[in-house]
Amino acid sequence: MMLEALDIKKSFGELEVLKGVSIGVEKGDVAAILGPSGSGKTTFLRCINFLERASSGTLIFDGETFDLANITKKQIAEIRRKTAFVFQNYNLFRNKTVLQNVTEGLIVARKVPKAEAREKAMDALRRVGMAEKADSYPHELSGGQQQRVAIARALATDPEIIFFDEPTSALDPELIGEVLGVMRKLADEGMTMLVVTHEMGFAKNVSSKVIFMDGGVVLEEGSSAEFFSNPHGERTREFLRTILERDEENSSVTETPTEGKE
Amino acid sequence: MKTWQIMSEALPQMLKSALIYTVPLTVISFAIALFISIMIALVQYSNVPVAKQIARFYIWIMRGTPVLVQLFIVFYGLPKLGLVINAYVATVITFSLNEGAYMAETMRGALESVPKGQIEAGYCVGMTYWQIMRRIVLPQAFKVAFPGLSNSIVALLKETSLASTITLPEMFMETKRIASRNFEYLILYVEVALVYLAITTLITFAQRKLEKKFNKGY
Ligand SMILES: Nc1ncnc2c1ncn2[C@@H]1O[C@H](COP(=O)(O)OP(=O)(O)O)[C@@H](O)[C@H]1O
Ligand SMILES: [Mg+2]
Numbered sequence: 001m002m003l004e005a006l007d008i009k010k011s012f013g014e015l016e017v018l019k020g021v022s023i024g025v026e027k028g029d030v031a032a033i034l035g036p037s038g039s040g041k042t043t044f045l046r047c048i049n050f051l052e053r054a055s056s057g058t059l060i061f062d063g064e065t066f067d068l069a070n071i072t073k074k075q076i077a078e079i080r081r082k083t084a085f086v087f088q089n090y091n092l093f094r095n096k097t098v099l100q101n102v103t104e105g106l107i108v109a110r111k112v113p114k115a116e117a118r119e120k121a122m123d124a125l126r127r128v129g130m131a132e133k134a135d136s137y138p139h140e141l142s143g144g145q146q147q148r149v150a151i152a153r154a155l156a157t158d159p160e161i162i163f164f165d166e167p168t169s170a171l172d173p174e175l176i177g178e179v180l181g182v183m184r185k186l187a188d189e190g191m192t193m194l195v196v197t198h199e200m201g202f203a204k205n206v207s208s209k210v211i212f213m214d215g216g217v218v219l220e221e222g223s224s225a226e227f228f229s230n231p232h233g234e235r236t237r238e239f240l241r242t243i244l245e246r247d248e249e250n251s252s253v254t255e256t257p258t259e260g261k262e
Numbered sequence: 263m264k265t266w267q268i269m270s271e272a273l274p275q276m277l278k279s280a281l282i283y284t285v286p287l288t289v290i291s292f293a294i295a296l297f298i299s300i301m302i303a304l305v306q307y308s309n310v311p312v313a314k315q316i317a318r319f320y321i322w323i324m325r326g327t328p329v330l331v332q333l334f335i336v337f338y339g340l341p342k343l344g345l346v347i348n349a350y351v352a353t354v355i356t357f358s359l360n361e362g363a364y365m366a367e368t369m370r371g372a373l374e375s376v377p378k379g380q381i382e383a384g385y386c387v388g389m390t391y392w393q394i395m396r397r398i399v400l401p402q403a404f405k406v407a408f409p410g411l412s413n414s415i416v417a418l419l420k421e422t423s424l425a426s427t428i429t430l431p432e433m434f435m436e437t438k439r440i441a442s443r444n445f446e447y448l449i450l451y452v453e454v455a456l457v458y459l460a461i462t463t464l465i466t467f468a469q470r471k472l473e474k475k476f477n478k479g480y
Contacts, residue, residue, distance in 0.1 A: 049386060050385075051382050051385065051386075077388065080385065080386060080388050081388050083386075084386060084387070085382075085383070085386040087379060087382070087383065089379055091377075091379035091380050091382060091383035092380075092383070093380055093383070093384070093398050094377075094380065094402060094480055095398065095401045095402050095405075095479075095480050096398075096480075104384075104387060104389070104397070105387025105388050105389065108389055108393050108397065109387055109388030109389045109390075109393070110388060137479070137480040138480070139480065150383075153383075153387060154386075157387060157388070
């Protein structure tokens with residue numbers, strides 16, 4: 001396993017949000033984390049990248065074992081250097097151009113020489129189709145473009161794994177496709193990804209593996225094909241039913257105007 | 263005609279004292295106040311224990327008492343403790359400490375306005391907290407704070423006239439001296455008001471220009 005999380009627990013005050021979450025990701029896996037809102041998916045992702053401190057648990061990453069309750073700053077920095085995070089709200093640096101957004105982590109954090117950082121950044125921007133916008137500022141871009149730049153920022157540091165937290169949830173429906181397209185391309189290139197998502201199409205067709213979370217625990221973990229063709233638990237089936245109904249409603253909503261009186 | 267004559271005779275002296283005292287006092291006090299305000303705002307924003315309480319206390323004192331009283335304490339009061347400070351230095355100390363407190367509040371508000379997600383994104387690309395502060399958060403906060411900080415320069419410039427009460431021959435003190443010789447109080451005080459107005463207008467104009475330049479970027 002490239003990354004293994006064992007028995008991760010996290011409480012906010014009295015509220016226990018993660019009640020012992022364990023998952024494993026192999027190199028080259030695209031693992032989708034599904035589950036109803038409030039089930040702790042974001043918190044889990046934030047705990048394994050230390051944006052949130054887990055109450056307890058173990059992380060095995062790259063053959064090294066880390067005790068999350070007693071992890072040092074140096075260990076956190078080491079893990080962060082090999083991972084990347086893509087946020088729901090992109091979180092681009094607003095005072096930096098697209099190119100600077102991507103080079104920042106290389107030049108400042110990794111001390112890569114400027115010219116080399118630029119090369120790498122342009123390379124990453126080309127991979128997400130944003131090279132022409134290198135000199136734009138984030139506010140000049142659409143949400144979908146901003147998210148693609150955020151993905152380039154993640155790619156540029158050559159991470160072993162990229163974490164995505166609902167990367168398309170903040171986007172207008174017509175912009176979701178371009179971001180999912182980029183993610184699919186990365187998956188085809190063999191990038192290891194752990195993706196919290198509500199996009200069933202992505203989970204079904206792109207991800208190799210599905211992790212179903214509910215109420216702070218993992219209820220199901222297995223191959224994507226098996227998950228969708230033969231979900232075991234009652235909660236899983238219920239979740240799939242509501243999601244599929246929602247997707248149908250959405251598509252009927254987007255279709256009606258063409259038949260409407262307007 | 264007599265009015266013009268009085269005014270044009272007084273003007274060079276006014277401008278001279280403005281150049282030697284009023285303007286440098288404003289600029290130096292502002293520079294120090296800016297430094298203080300960034301430090302004070304940062305320890306509050308970054309939740310540095312103890313320093314944060316000291317910062318609150320400092321702001322509470324500075325904003326809750328008149329600047330004229332503060333000036334008198336520093337210039338007339340401290341010598342009683344054996345601390346004799348000349349009028350120029352006393353003015354700089356008092357005004358930079360006083361305006362620094364107001365500017366710290368401006369800076370803190372501006373820091374809070376920068377979306378926090380960028381800090382997390384900075385961590386995720388491997389930056390340290392202070393790298394993120396210096397390169398991402400502070401530049402954005404400055405842009406937000408800029409109009410407020412410009413107001414502070416204007417306030418400082420006007421406040422320097424208070425230094426006339428501690429024997430500093432700045433522009434207003436000079437005007438009073440001239441007026442006490444020729445008794446032309448109305449003409450001279452209106453004239454000095456107009457000189458202050460000219461300088462503050464200049465500052466406001468420069469502020470507009472700079473703001474426009476900033477807004478061309480991000
Ligand atoms: N910083 C926080 N402080 C307190 N409660 C939180 C915090 N972050 C998340 N929670 C709570 O933890 C639970 C799980 O949240 P989250 O991980 O965001 O779920 P999901 O991403 O699956 O929707 C929710 O009940 C949420 O209110
Ligand atoms: Mg979430």
